Amino acid sequence: MLKAITFPEAPLKFDFNIDEVIKFQSTDNHCKTLRTFMDTGNEDCLKKLPVAFSEKAELLEEIQGALAIDKRIIVSTDIAKKLIKKHHLLYHLGETKTYEYFRKIIFCIGLAGFCAQERKNCSVCMEYLNLPVAQVSHWITPIHPRSRGETKTYEYFRKIIFCIGLAGFCAQERKNCSVCMEYLNLPVAQVSHWITPIHPRSRGSIDYMFFEGTPIFALCDNATQYLFAWITPNKSTATIIQCLIPIFSQCPFSFLIMDNAKEFCSNEMLLFLSDFNCQPILVPSYHSKSNGCIERHNQIIRRGLQKNVELGKSLDESLRITLESHNLDKTRKFYCNDTHTEEFMHNRYHKYAIPKLAYYKRKGNKSDKYTLAYIVGELGSRIFHIKDNDEYFAVARDYVHMSVPQHLIDADVSLHDTIITDQNWVTDNDDTSTISVANCDIPDDVSSETDIPNEHDILDNKTDVSHSNDDINPFITLKSDSTSNCPPEQSFIYANNTINDSQEWNYIKSHLKNETADDNICNNVNNEVLSPHSLNLPSASSSPISDLSKSFDSTTGTTLYSDTDIKEFIKASSSDIFIFCDGSCPNSKATSSNVIKGIGIIKLKFKEKVMEYYKAHNFLSGRPTSARYEVAAVMISIILCQNETKKAITLLSDNTYSLEPIDRPEILSKYSSDISQAQNKLWKNIDSLMSVCTMRDIVWETKHFKSKTSSLNKLVDSLAKGIESKITKAVDDVKQNWPDFNIVEKELSPAHKRYFTGSDV
Known part of the structure; x- marks a missing residue:
């Protein structure tokens, strides 16, 4: 049996004095009439009341000794105005949301008008309402983050001001907003x-x-x-x-x-x-x-x-x-x-008795074509559980195509004429769900580099795979570890709240404050304790991409977040020059021509206390992508250091796809030699530039720093997007956080353009 329990997470606060309300009701004629109706039940006395009272008299009740209609305490206009004024000074909400809040806790005729009047009397709110027409373009800037888009912004302002060209101002403000432009080209x-x-x-x-x-x-x-x-x-x-x-x-x-x-x-x-x-x-x-x-x-x-x-x-x-x-x-x-209920946990996973053939996009919107695979189950109403060779994925329905040709289905039936049982899988008839974890000790001779690769390390040579700053990855790889010899007494059954090894439990409890996480987790939803072999999941050693699945050091535990982290890293580093780079371009097939696509670079010379920043925009021909501009930013960074000799240089970026080949020559050689690889021309140029750096005794190192968490990253991001107002603000932030450095704007040499000739670059 299900039991309904009320948890007032946002309790309706009675901030007013209830004695003051009772005193008002004892002298108000309307309240006296309502009290008479409540005591006698005579409906004739309601005829003299306003409609707002008479039509809701049946909902009359008493709360804390005061009369209330529909659980809303009847208050005077003075009490209502005090409450509204206190509430508005605290939150500065609009009149509609203020009214929607108070209409649930108090009953007062004219409440909506009091809410509107209080906002008009607020100096903070009126600072924006009475601006001259000429200043309207400056007004939209602080208000814009509260709106969702140009249409909603325009609909808001057209009700309170009149200005020729208002719609254009709203549209232009959204184009100048870096937050909106970042998500502007995402699919609906x-x-x-x-x-x-x-x-x-x-x-x-x-x-x-x-x-x-x-x-x-x-x-x-x-x-x-x-x-x-x-x-x-x-x-x-x-x-x-x-x-x-x-x-x-x-x-x-x-x-x-x-x-x-x-x-x-x-x-x-x-x-x-x-x-x-x-x-x-x-x-x-x-x-x-x-x-x-x-x-x-x-x-x-x-x-x-x-x-x-x-x-x-x-x-x-x-x-x-x-x-x-x-x-x-x-x-x-x-x-x-209730305590003994088993109906509350709704089962969300359904295992197919016979897998179904279907097409799916392995990388979501970034995949150019569908791949044929098997659907082995469903997770909820929106997710398919898909098996592709020896790999398992959870893919949204939007990226799955069920119309498979009949001849492929017939061929598959002839090859697989057996029925898969439901053993070791959660079905619709199961009462509870569990998660099993193989918590085994890893031998000392096993290197940490054999762990399961993270999502930045999964590379597909046959598709256009690009890692943007905040990579959108529409699938979950169900990972497993290589600890197949894990004894059964060390497995934990979560849903039953039991554990077979009390010593291991005490060990985990005692190390609760340990910040390190165990990557060797089998993320499968089961109803039994399973070993990795019983699910036949791929391990890192058997994966066809295991040669490129080493942990990328720049993204595992050494990511730089704040300016303080960057300063400490620079002081501890032996490098002479530090290059910060970033590229910006919406990943859309129909990228608008008026959207700025470019790169931003900062060249920091620590000993000279000089910081130079560069920018370039719309210099790549062909279809623009975020990955191309990220790689181009790395290539121009290398070009800027071609005149150096016997220097150690550290390259920092928030994009792992463009950084990793610089740190690992075998991947750079693979990208530059494989003509089917995305950005192949750019990688070839980088490979040749790195050869020149080797002759000049230039040693390159790489480091990953988090996107938009430091003033330097915000500056290179603003330079890449080309919004002058953002660049000015970002430069001021850098000057404030790096007061000892001389910050100078530099122009890129026209010679760098020769590396980007040809439509196939």
Whole structure:
């Protein structure tokens, strides 16, 4: 049996004095008449009341000794105005949202007018409402982050101001917004909801975001859109568990959507979720089809923090106000299972008795063609579980094509005339779901480089694979480890909250604060404890891409995030010159001609305390892609150092696809020799440039630094996008964070253009 329990996560606050309300009601004629009707039931006395009171008299009740209609306490106009004024000074919300909040807790004739009048009396809000027509273009800039696009911005302003060319101003402001332009060319399907949650606390999403270098952990309920957020000292499993314990102790989530970050996939995190019978769903990072909800709420938090910090509030106070203003109307009923209930956990995975042939796009929108594979199951209503040779993927329905020619189906039936059983798989009739983990000790002689490759290390030579700054990867590789000799007594059954090896349990509990995560996790949803061989999953050693699956050192544990990290790295490095580069281009087949595509480069000479920055735009012919401009940025960075001799140079970028060949000559040789490889011409030029560097005794090193978390990365990103206002602001930020350096703008030599001649480059 399901039991409904009310959890007032955003309680309706009675900030007014109830004695003052009772005193008002004792003297108000309307309240006296309502009290008489409540005591006697005589409907004749209602004829003298306003319609607002008489038509809802049947909903009359008493709350804390005061009269209330439809659970809304009747208050005077003076009390209502005080409440509205206090609320507006705290949140500065619009009149509509203010009215929607108060109409749920108080009953007062003329409430909507009071909300509108309070906003007009607010000096902060009126600062924007009474600007002259000539200043309207400057007005849109601070308001734009609150809107979604040019149409909504225009619809908002056309109701309050009159200005010729208003629509053009709104459109131009969105084009100048780096946040909007980053997502402008994404397909419409990528911003749709992934799976509709059944009820509140059935499915949640967690993620980390950064605001001015400070990590913020966010949790969103997909059903109610209720938002939690915490400012954390670091990104670690122990910190996440400390944040989630109060929430899960009240009412745990049934499913939790998270990306494949190490702090989310660690054994400690999975054990914590299993204690509350919560099933994790791992999805790729920055994949809006699956975890777009939490990504959108991250932007809500970011906009709220920016607004309140500009008003002079601290970061903690800004976060509190942002969450309160967002969660004002998020009071809901939560459904919890009783102690012995087995019906609450809804089974989301369905295993096919016989696999079905289908076409799917392995890389989502980045794949140019479909690949033939087998569908072996379904996860929820939006995800197919696909087996391609010895690899398993979870792919959204948008990237699966079911119309397979009949002759292929007949040929497959003749080859596979056996029926696959449902053993070791979750079916629709199962009561619970479990996750099994093979937690085995790794021998000392096994190198860490034999671990499962991460998503940056998976390269496909036959398709145009490019890693952008925030790579969208619409599939999940179900990984396995090579610990097939794991004894069964060391396996953990999460859903049953049991563990066979108490010593191992105590060991994990005692190391809860350890920030390192265990990558050897089998991310398969099962109903039994399975070994890797029972699922026949591919290992790193047997994978056809294992020769390129070494961990890329620049992205594993050594990523630079803030300016402080970069300064410490430069001081500890033996390099003479540091090159920061970035490329920008929307990944769309129909990229607009008015969208700026380019590169940005910073050349930092540490000993001379000089920082030079360069930019170039729209210099590549043919179809532009983000990968081409990222590789071009690396190539121009090498060209800028051709005149150096006997120097050690470090190249820093936020794109691993363009960095890795510089650090690994075997990959560079492969890319430059394979004519089917994307950017083959550019890689050939880089290969020849690296040969010149070798003759000049130039030693190259690479380093990965996080996108948009430091002032240097923001500057190269702004240079690549070519927005002058953003460049000016970014340069000012760099001067503030690097006061000892002389920052100079330089022009690229026309000689670099000869490397980009020909339409096939």
